[in-house]
Amino acid sequence: MLGSGSTGNGLVVECGATRLLLDCGFSVKETEARLQRLGLSLGQLDGIVVTHEHDDHVSGVRGLANRSGAPVFLTYGTLRELLGGDAPPATERYQLVDAGVPFAVGELEVHPFAVPHDAREPVQYVFSDGDARLGVLTDTGSSTPHIEASLAACDSLVLECNHDGPMLAGSRYPKWLKERIGGVFGHLSNVQAAGILAAIDRRRLSHVVAAHLSTSNNTPAAAQRALADVLACDPAWIAVADQQTGLTWRDVHAARVGG
Numbered sequence: 001m002l003g004s005g006s007t008g009n010g011l012v013v014e015c016g017a018t019r020l021l022l023d024c025g026f027s028v029k030e031t032e033a034r035l036q037r038l039g040l041s042l043g044q045l046d047g048i049v050v051t052h053e054h055d056d057h058v059s060g061v062r063g064l065a066n067r068s069g070a071p072v073f074l075t076y077g078t079l080r081e082l083l084g085g086d087a088p089p090a091t092e093r094y095q096l097v098d099a100g101v102p103f104a105v106g107e108l109e110v111h112p113f114a115v116p117h118d119a120r121e122p123v124q125y126v127f128s129d130g131d132a133r134l135g136v137l138t139d140t141g142s143s144t145p146h147i148e149a150s151l152a153a154c155d156s157l158v159l160e161c162n163h164d165g166p167m168l169a170g171s172r173y174p175k176w177l178k179e180r181i182g183g184v185f186g187h188l189s190n191v192q193a194a195g196i197l198a199a200i201d202r203r204r205l206s207h208v209v210a211a212h213l214s215t216s217n218n219t220p221a222a223a224q225r226a227l228a229d230v231l232a233c234d235p236a237w238i239a240v241a242d243q244q245t246g247l248t249w250r251d252v253h254a255a256r257v258g259g
Contacts (some may be wrong), residue, residue: 001158001209001211001241001246001247002021002026002031002034002035002037002038002246003025003026003034003241003242003243003244003245003246004138004211004212004213004241004242004243004246004247005056005212005213005214005215005242005243006056006212006214006215006243007025007056007243008025008026008030008056008059008243009023009024009025009056009057009138009212010022010023010024010025010026010031010034010246011023011136011158011246012035012038012040013108013127013134015106015107015108015127015129016106016107016129017106017107018046018105018106018107018108019040019044019045019046020045020046020047020048020049020105020108020110020127021045021047021048021049021064021070022048022049022050022051022125022136023048023049023050023051023057023058023061024048024057024058024059024060024061024064025055025056025057025058025059025060026059026060027059027060027063028042028060028063028064028067030060031060031064034246037245037246038248038249042064042067042068042070043068045064045068045070046070046105046106047070047071047072047073047105048061048064048065048068048070048071048072048073049072049073049074049110049125050072050073050074050078050082051078051122051123051124051125051138051139052078052117052119052120052121052122052123052139053077053078053081053082053119053120054119054139057139058078058082061082062082062083065093065094071092071093071094071095072093072094072095073095073096073097073103073105073110074094074095074096074097075096075097075098075099075112075120075121075122075123076096076121077119077120077121077122078119078120078121078122079094079096080120081119081120097110097112097123098112099112099113099114099121099123100112100113100114107129108127108128108129109127109128109129109130110125110126110127111125111126111127111128111150112124112125113125113126113146113147113150114146115137115139115140115144115147116140116141116142116144116184116185117139117140117141117185117186118141118180118183118185118186119139122139122140124136124137124138124139124140124147124150126150126151126154131254132155132156132252132253132254133153133154133155133156133204133254134154134155134156134157134158134252135150135151135154135156135157135158136157136158137151137157137158137159137160137188137196138158138159138160138162138188138211138212139160139187139212140160140187140188141182141183141184141185141186141187141188142184142185142188142192143188143192143195143196143199147196148196148199148200151196151200152200152201153200153201153203153204154200154204154205155204155205155206155207155252155253155254155255156205156206156207156208156209156250156252157197157205157207157208157209158209158211158241159188159193159196159197159208159209159210159211159227160187160188160193160211160212161188161189161190161193161210161211161212161213161218161223161226161227162181162186162187162188162189162212162213162214162217162218163181163182163187163189163190163214163217163218164189164190164217164218164219164222164223165182165189165190165191167216167217167218167219167222168181168182168189168214168217171216171217173216173217181214181217187212187214190218190222190223190225190226190227191226193210193223193226193227194226194227194229194230197227197230197231198230202230202231203255204254204255205231205255206252206253206255207239207250207252208227208231208237208238208239209238209239209240209241209247209250210223210224210227210238210239210240210241211240211241212241213240213241213242215243220240220242221235223238223240224236224238224240
């Protein structure tokens, strides 16, 4: 993960010779520097997969696509917001995806699923090599049965823990912003994230990453405790992706259920 938070997001998924970047909320120069930390360069990207049009997820997408030549995969609603109302239905550079319709890029299968968030046509994704599954869920204000079904039986999970409810309620944020963040189209609290984790099939999980934490209204320890309570594990086992350093590589393998 290149970074995770309100000022920039990016996650690299690699399978064999295929590398996809999920979102790019950093400048091209900053993205290059963060990729270098992972031993990668722009030319090694086979595609940029986008969740929605908010700046912390797309501010670098157009520049990065132009610089790297990598195609961008996104919903039509996101494309309209990214390029403006006169955006074409699709181009070689910008390829459309539909929630619920998987597509393949090289050695990776990509499964988009719809989420409730205050964006034009937001989705999140599950990535798979046909065996192991990495689920990513950030930027959603509430859970749905479809979200829980989409994340079932993942081997690795990146899960938004944006805020601690009491911290948000007691913060200096204006009322409208508190309502937006805590609303059904906002962001997940630690309690909501734990509820999603409790609702899904967790038997295959070998990695759980708390992501998109607010620097003002949450702490890594609070997020770790909430998720660890569901898994009955040491809170230190829960990884936390931060804004500045992101997260180092994690090796995702398919787990043998019951093994």
